[in-house]
Amino acid sequence: MQTMLINLVAILLLFSKLIFAGINNLHTYDNIRSHDIFFEILQPEDLEYTYRLKPAKDFGGTFTDDTFKQRSRNLLVFAEPREACTALENPHELSGNIALIERGECTFVRKTIMAEEAGAIGAIITDTRSNFNEDVFIEMVHDNTSRNTNIPAGYLLGRNGRMIISTLDRYGLDRAIIKLPINLTFTPPELINYPPWTME
Known part of the structure; x- marks a missing residue:
C-alpha cells in the first residue's frame, strides 16, 4: 500500500x-x-512578422550569444552569389551582419564558412524553390569534412524564405532590418505574429 x-x-x-x-x-x-530561434523583421513593412529558425544541428555557434543579444537590431543581407558556394562578392555589406543564403549546389557548412569569411556574424539559409520542401524544416548537419565555422547558421522555412526574397527583390532591396533573437518563452502560440502565408 x-x-x-x-x-x-x-x-x-x-x-x-x-x-x-x-x-x-x-x-x-x-x-x-527548445532550441528553435525566433526573429522579427522590422523593415520593410510588408515583412513585419515573426519567423522561426531551426539552428544547425552540429556545427557553428549560437544565435543566443552576446553578439546578438546586445543588439536591438541586425541587418539581414543577401549573399552574393546567393547560393554562397564560392567567395562572396559583397563582404563590405555582409561584414558585421547576417547573410541570407539560398539552399543548393554545396553543403550548409560550406555556405556558412563562405559567409564567415566575408565577415558575416551569422547565416540564414532557405530553400526558395516553389512547392519544394516549402513547409519542411531541413536538418542542417555537418558535412563530415575537417572544416568548421564559428558563426551560427539557421534554416528558415522555404515558404518564408521565398516570400522574404521575392519581397526584397520587388522593392529593389538587398537587406532587411531584423531583431534576432527574440524571446517568446511566455507568449502563447496564438499571439505570435506569424506571417499570414504560413497560415494558409
Missing part, C-alpha cells in the same frame, strides 16, 4: 511538472523545440 502511494505521488508530481512546463515553455507548443 505504501509503495502504491509513493508511486501515485511520483506520478502526480511528474504530471504537475509537465503542466507547469507547458505553461512556461514555448517549445511544448506546436512541435517547437
Whole structure:
C-alpha cells in the first residue's frame, strides 16, 4: 500500500511538472523545440512578422550569444552569389551582419564558412524553390569534412524564405532590418505574429 502511494505521488508530481512546463515553455507548443530561434523583421513593412529558425544541428555557434543579444537590431543581407558556394562578392555589406543564403549546389557548412569569411556574424539559409520542401524544416548537419565555422547558421522555412526574397527583390532591396533573437518563452502560440502565408 505504501509503495502504491509513493508511486501515485511520483506520478502526480511528474504530471504537475509537465503542466507547469507547458505553461512556461514555448517549445511544448506546436512541435517547437527548445532550441528553435525566433526573429522579427522590422523593415520593410510588408515583412513585419515573426519567423522561426531551426539552428544547425552540429556545427557553428549560437544565435543566443552576446553578439546578438546586445543588439536591438541586425541587418539581414543577401549573399552574393546567393547560393554562397564560392567567395562572396559583397563582404563590405555582409561584414558585421547576417547573410541570407539560398539552399543548393554545396553543403550548409560550406555556405556558412563562405559567409564567415566575408565577415558575416551569422547565416540564414532557405530553400526558395516553389512547392519544394516549402513547409519542411531541413536538418542542417555537418558535412563530415575537417572544416568548421564559428558563426551560427539557421534554416528558415522555404515558404518564408521565398516570400522574404521575392519581397526584397520587388522593392529593389538587398537587406532587411531584423531583431534576432527574440524571446517568446511566455507568449502563447496564438499571439505570435506569424506571417499570414504560413497560415494558409
